Amino acid sequence: MNKNQEQRMAFIDFWANYVRTHDDKEWSRLQNTVINQTPGMTAEQFLKMKGHQAKPVK
């Protein structure tokens, strides 16, 4: 494991401990500041990004 991976794993441990030792509302409020940032894109753009073919014509 390189230094960067070690640091990332250390953060995982730190954060998981925070989750275990704090109220659900508290850690989730912090977590949501990270995970609520979703990119706006069309279905076609999304599927292209994921390497899927576009929706077939009905």
Add this chain to the structure above:
Amino acid sequence: MEITPGKIKLDRELSELDKFAISFCKAINRLTPYVIVSGYVSILLGRTRGSEDIDMLIPEMLKNEWEDIHKALEKAGYECINAGVHESFSYLNDNIAVRFALKGKPIPNMEILLATNKIQRVALETSIAAIVGKDKIIISNLELQIAYKENVLKSPKDMEDARHLRQILGKAINMKKLKEYEVMLK
């Protein structure tokens, strides 16, 4: 968060992903058994990363049974963004995920696959309930998630998801079950 065998109870502030997961699971729960697997399980339980999609497994079924589900999901306000009603069953049969999102809003979306192999069927059979406030989401048991991510997927993201779940479970982890899954996956 309370973790007991077969159930996890949490009273978290809901993210946009949680709201989508809860409403979609409510809609599909009336139609078929299901289990949520992979990244969203870790995210629901606190992992600090986003995701555009949620992975769901459903049992194998006949074409007409699936088409009824597809139509019912459309009626509930969702659209399949990568297949029409007549194509989606062949996608599933070819082990290609079909993706459902709220109409006009492709992200987030539910990536649905049929449980066609042994480990996928085990995920369905050994699922647990995550009680999120007043709602319920059926998720894969955590030991299976850890074993799958550490032994099959193995990407840095998956290893981090697994580590998060190990830490969250702490002493509640069932090591016997984890070893059994590890053997099953080798």
